[in-house]
Each structure stands twice: as C-alpha cells, then as structure tokens.
Amino acid sequence: GAVVSQHPSWVICKSGTSVKIECRSLDFQATTMFWYRQFPKQSLMLMATSNEGSKATYEQGVEKDKFLINHASLTLSTLTVTSAHPEDSSFYICSARDLDRESEAFFGQGTRLTVV
Amino acid sequence: AQRVTQPEKLLSVFKGAPVELKCNYSYSGSPELFWYVQYSRQRLQLLLRHISRESIKGFTADLNKGETSFHLKKPFAQEEDSAMYYCALEPDTGGFKTIFGAGTRLFVKA
Numbered sequence: 001g002a003v004v005s006q007h008p009s010w011v012i013c014k015s016g017t018s019v020k021i022e023c024r025s026l027d028f029q030a031t032t033m034f035w036y037r038q039f040p041k042q043s044l045m046l047m048a049t050s051n052e053g054s055k056a057t058y059e060q061g062v063e064k065d066k067f068l069i070n071h072a073s074l075t076l077s078t079l080t081v082t083s084a085h086p087e088d089s090s091f092y093i094c095s096a097r098d099l100d101r102e103s104e105a106f107f108g109q110g111t112r113l114t115v116v
Numbered sequence: 117a118q119r120v121t122q123p124e125k126l127l128s129v130f131k132g133a134p135v136e137l138k139c140n141y142s143y144s145g146s147p148e149l150f151w152y153v154q155y156s157r158q159r160l161q162l163l164l165r166h167i168s169r170e171s172i173k174g175f176t177a178d179l180n181k182g183e184t185s186f187h188l189k190k191p192f193a194q195e196e197d198s199a200m201y202y203c204a205l206e207p208d209t210g211g212f213k214t215i216f217g218a219g220t221r222l223f224v225k226a
Binding site: 004032034036041042043044045046049093095097099104105106107108109110 | 125158159160161162165202212213214215216217218219
C-alpha cells in the first residue's frame with residue numbers, strides 16, 4: 001500500500017515555542033490530508049482537513065491560529081503548533097488520500113509532542 | 117450527532133475462540149463504515165470497509181442499518197490478531213471526514 005511519512009516521530013519543546021510537524025505522501029499524490037489528535041487511551045479526534053492549494057477546514061473547537069496547517073503541494077502538509085503549552089502535549093496523526101482516485105486513507109506513524 | 121460507539125475498551129479471548137468486536141453508530145444518512153487496525157508499534161491501517169464486503173485476515177463485518185451496527189467478527193482468533201481495532205464512519209455529505217470510535221484492544225491469549 002501507499003506510504004505516508006510523518007516527521008518527527010517525537011519532539012520535546014519548551015512552552016511558548018512553535019513546533020512544525022510534516023506529513024508527506026511518498027508514492028502518491030494526496031489531494032486531501034487530515035490531521036488528528038489522540039489523547040491517551042482515547043480515539044482519534046479530527047482537527048482539520050487540508051486540501052492542496054487551499055485553506056484548511058478546521059473542526060469546531062480547534063483554534064486555527066493555534067494550529068496552523070499548510071498544504072502547499074500534493075505530497076506535503078504541515079501542522080505548526082504555535083506558542084505551545086503543556087496542554088498541547090499529545091499524539092498527532094496525519095492521514096492522506098487521493099480523492100481523485102477514491103483511495104482509502106493512509107496514515108502516518110504519528111508524532112508525540114511533549115511541551116515542557 | 118455523528119458518533120461511533122465501541123462499548124468494549126478491552127476484549128480478551130483464547131486462541132481459536134470466536135471474537136466479535138462491537139460497533140454502533142449514530143448517523144441519519146447512509147454512511148460508509150470501516151474497521152481500522154493498529155498492531156503494536158505500527159501505524160493505523162485499513163482492515164475492511166463495508167462496501168467491499170470482503171473477508172480480510174478472516175475478519176468480516178456486516179452493516180446492519182436497522183440496528184445501526186457494524187460488528188467485526190472472526191470465527192477463530194489467532195494470537196497475531198492482538199491489536200487495537202477502531203470502527204469508523206464516513207458521512208455521505210462529502211468532505212471525506214472520518215469519525216472514529218474509541219477503539220477496542222483485542223488480546224488473544226495462547
């Protein structure tokens with residue numbers, strides 16, 4: 001199956017700093033990428049949907065100025081957590097789909113963010 | 117409201133025993149239903165989707181619209197089936213968003 005690579009796998013940052021997480025589709029063009037957040041022992045919560053070349057659509061309750069999403073190309077989307085706080089510590093997962101081919105969603109391996 | 121409910125957080129069965137992971141959904145339209153699996157230290161991956169009506173790794177799932185359920189079944193569990201299983205729903209309103217249940221951890225004992 002197709003591969004989605006997420007980088008970094010884990011990151012520790014200080015409060016107040018910003019962290020960028022990358023999501024790349026390695027062998028297909030992802031028209032749409034999704035960003036999820038997962039708390040311990042809980043489900044994946046959709047944060048936003050990003051389409052290449054357009055603004056991301058955020059779910060209710062997700063601060064768009066806090067979680068900046070950029071989908072500049074068909075193979076790369078980035079999530080930047082700005083002015084990070086300890087409560088932003090979580091597991092962030094991206095998935096990518098080629099909707100032109102009605103493909104299934106392929107998931108990245110996730111990024112563990114710890115804000116100290 | 118759109119919701120996927122997996123009532124069991126943990127399910128433990130013996131090898132060779134039948135297994136059923138329950139999933140109920142709340143949605144007024146005609147959603148697409150999925151089961152995703154996450155093996156230890158691996159990423160989430162699609163196991164099966166209701167429209168394909170396939171049996172993957174011995175697992176099947178039937179969509180019951182009357183009961184709004186999409187339970188995952190396997191007649192004879194194997195140790196390698198131990199994993200986290202997520203039931204998921206995709207609304208028919210477009211946008212291709214996926215709504216996940218809380219997940220059920222399946223543990224198959226030798």
